[in-house]
Amino acid sequence: xxxxxxxxxxxxxxxxxxxxxxxxxxxxxxxxxxxxxxxxxxxxxxxxxxxxxxxxxxxxxxxxxxxxxxxxxxxxxxxxxxxxxxxxxxxxxxxxxxxxxxxxxxxxxxxxxxxxxxxxxxxxxxxxxxxxxxxxxxxxxxxxxxxxxxxxxxxxxxxxxxxxxxxxxxxxxxxxxxxxxxxxxxxxxxxxxxxxxxxxxxxxxxxxxxxxxxxxx
Numbered sequence: 687x688x689x690x691x692x693x694x695x696x697x698x699x700x701x702x703x704x705x706x707x708x709x710x711x712x713x714x715x716x717x718x719x720x721x722x723x724x725x726x727x728x729x730x731x732x733x734x735x736x737x738x739x740x741x742x743x744x745x746x747x748x749x750x751x752x753x754x755x756x757x758x759x760x761x762x763x764x765x766x767x768x769x770x771x772x773x774x775x776x777x778x779x780x781x782x783x784x785x786x787x788x789x790x791x792x793x794x795x796x797x798x799x800x801x802x803x804x805x806x807x808x809x810x811x812x813x814x815x816x817x818x819x820x821x822x823x824x825x826x827x828x829x830x831x832x833x834x835x836x837x838x839x840x841x842x843x844x845x846x847x848x849x850x851x852x853x854x855x856x857x858x859x860x861x862x863x864x865x866x867x868x869x870x871x872x873x874x875x876x877x878x879x880x881x882x883x884x885x886x887x888x889x890x891x892x893x894x895x896x897x898x899x900x901x902x903x
Contacts, residue, residue, distance in 0.1 A: 695720075696728050700737060700760055708755045729754055737763075773855075780857055789860070796864030807869045812893040815870045816841065819891075822869065823847075835890075840877070841866070843887040852881040863889055 695718060702717055703709055714725045732738035737760040742750035779791055807818040816832050816839045823830045829844035843862075852858040859879040866889055867874040873892035878884030 696732055699725075699728055699732065700756065700763075703738065703754060703756050704761070704764060708753045710751055710753055714754075732760075736760075776855055776858065780855060788857070792857070792861045793864050793868075796861055796868045799865050800868035803869065808871045812838070812870075812872060812891070815872060816891055819866065819870050832891075838872075838890055838892040841889045841891055843889075846880060846887055852879070856881040859887065862887065866891070 698718060699714060702714065706713075711722050711725045711729070714720075714729075715722055718725065720728075729738055729740075733740070737757055738754050739757050740752045740754045743753050744750045780788055783791060803822060807815050807822055809815070810818070813834075819841070820830050820832055823843070826847060827845070828847055830841060831844075832839050832841045846852055846862070847865075848858045848862055852862075856879065859876055859881055862879075863874050863876040870891065873894055875890040875892070877888040877890050879887045
């Protein structure tokens with residue numbers, strides 16, 4: 687069982703690394719008033735949890751030293767203002783742009799969101815694409831399921847990747863549909879969404895390999 691002081695110590699390490707970027711064992715030992723062995727025990731635990739990673743740095747003499755830094759998973763634990771900023775930008779765009787221009791903006795944003803995934807769900811037959819899409823979404827902690835229907839598939843999301851924004855403006859659901867279309871390069875139709883009164887977010891993915899996104903909600 688991990689005691690509260692041990693948890694506090696590891697949090698100090700995470701906070702220090704976030705502030706400084708990188709640190710060596712001796713630096714952390716000075717901060718925490720711990721021996722190098724004690725510091726390494728905490729670092730080993732944080733590495734196993736996927737929160738800290740290390741790299742070797744060679745000096746002029748002696749063995750290479752290890753320098754520690756946060757992983758992307760650890761960075762994600764710290765609160766950021768991205769959601770509020772995105773929501774403000776979305777609301778401003780919805781107010782100032784025409785329907786066509788706003789739709790085009792969502793399509794472009796969806797393309798940018800899909801780019802980091804390297805086209806993982808863009809190749810293969812439609813069944814392969816939908817299966818890969820479900821894998822990609824689950825990696826993002828989205829509870830999703832898909833079923834085969836005439837002419838395509840029904841994909842149901844039990845959790846929303848854009849929940850806060852969707853609660854504020856249902857237009858975000860169009861962005862979600864465009865995102866799925868950009869990931870698979872298949873036509874995607876928004877059937878229902880929780881933000882618009884549905885029990886879940888459901889999308890119809892057509893079997894035709896032709897990028898097109900349409901909202902019928």
